Amino acid sequence: MEDQGRVTPAEIRQVDEQTFGITWQDGHKSKYPCDLLRLSCPCAACVDELTGKRQVTPDAIPKDIHPLRIQSVGRYGIQIRWSDQHSTGIYTFDFLRELCLCTVCKGGEKCQN
């Protein structure tokens, strides 16, 4: 079993108007630009179920995209209601930790946090 603290949030918050943030129980801090998070939506409408090909393109997403409401889904993820009315994606914590953009997670030497 993998290390649960790595994929369990200690805090889920709004960082600023365009940034969503999670502090994980292992102490790591992840920041997600809203447009990228919307673009990464894992739902069946945004990702083709059979081919895995992404159906939503950056052009289709409004520049000022932001969440309206963020809600827990059970114990394993969150659902985001977006300002473009999209809300079908469940962002699991495993998925969000994988998505972390910081240079440490992406194999760089220095963490931006």
Added chain:
Amino acid sequence: MTNNLTEQKVLEALRSVKDPDLKRDIVSLGFVKNIRIDGGRVCFDVELTTPACPVKDQLKEDCIRSVRNLEGVSGVEVNMKSDVKGRASFETAKVLPGVRNIIAVASGKGGVGKSTVAANLAVALVKAGAKVGLLDCDIYGPSMPLMFGLVGRKPEVTSDERIVPIEAHGVHVMSIGFLTSDKTPVIWRGPMVHQMIQQFLTRVAWGKLDYLILDLPPGTGDAQLTLTQTAELSGAVIVTTPQEVSLVDARKGLQMFEKVKVPVLGIIENMSYFSCPDCGKVFEIFGRGGARKISEELNVPLLGEIPIDPAIVETGDRGMPMVAARPDSLTAKVYGIVARAIAAQMSIANMKPDMAKAVDFQWKTKGA
């Protein structure tokens, strides 16, 4: 004669008493309360995390022994109490407020006796002193009305339009069977199942419960998914029979709960063996030990092995779970042990900090 007996000395002595499940001493766990010293008489409460504590008697003895050895003590009185710990902020939770622990009883495969196990575990927890609810989540084949002798009963509805569970053998029971006729089958597609489960979780007046047992339909389908997404499940128990074909599916069920981060409290082997009432000989009809194998392989506790007992079918069909009908039978005793093991594992899981807290917030924008 001066008596140097102080509260501090009593606490020091009690530090030697360890809870074998939580693996810490009862003083640092905060279990010792209300110490009163009257001359040589010492009196205190020990508040456990569940009334169904498997080692309650042993802890009590250990407490008495450790304090009696103190200088100046002439008598010790221990009151064993309990305050069931639950998920964080259960009082204010949006879904199932007032319910401390929500435990799903699941199996990968049908026909392993899951409903029988759920019904008897619920009664066993009541007998141990807990407040227990039982939600029959099997939309297509509800069996709780029959097992609890409630066929034909209709639940009351409160003024704020919430359904009141029906109490039987001390258990607060809710089932789709109360709302439909038992002669017409429920033929619903996924979205209806989803909706009904949602209603059960949000529109039933459960009141204050220590444990809400969810009897899940077999498999890993719509109902299971809705439950794991809507309710903050505290833990899951997997029921299996000893055969390999059932074990394969038990593994799948276990993995589903791991995926949605619901702690698996353990695995129960049902129909484990038959103990002949005449000669006492034990027959392992379907083989035995399969659940033990999985528990070792996947590192989850084996909660117990429940025997095959023809009386369980007979009592169940008469609306009396075995634990209520024949409390002195071997089967009822085994259920008592399994219920205590579940309560202990739930307490252990609740001590772990690595649970995600529920969030629900609106995004703040400058324009708004």
